[in-house]
Amino acid sequence: MGKFLIGAGILLVIAGLLTELGGKFLPLGHLPGDIHITGERGSFYVPVVTCVVVSIVLSALLNVFHR
Numbered sequence: 001m002g003k004f005l006i007g008a009g010i011l012l013v014i015a016g017l018l019t020e021l022g023g024k025f026l027p028l029g030h031l032p033g034d035i036h037i038t039g040e041r042g043s044f045y046v047p048v049v050t051c052v053v054v055s056i057v058l059s060a061l062l063n064v065f066h067r
Helices: 002-022 048-065
Strands: 035-038 043-046
Touching: none
Parallel strands: none
Antiparallel strands: 035 043
């Protein structure tokens, strides 16, 4: 359980760093194919392509580190 918590903590730190610093280098959230609709009363945003990219990257990482 301890190794899992340490690993999860490291992954959360990396995810936080990518969130804070990655926006300057990676256009995640603003990729072509992400749906953004703006109307009179508000806006609606669905990051479809961003979710697909993140899913592919996470799947690849999990397959690499899978024992």
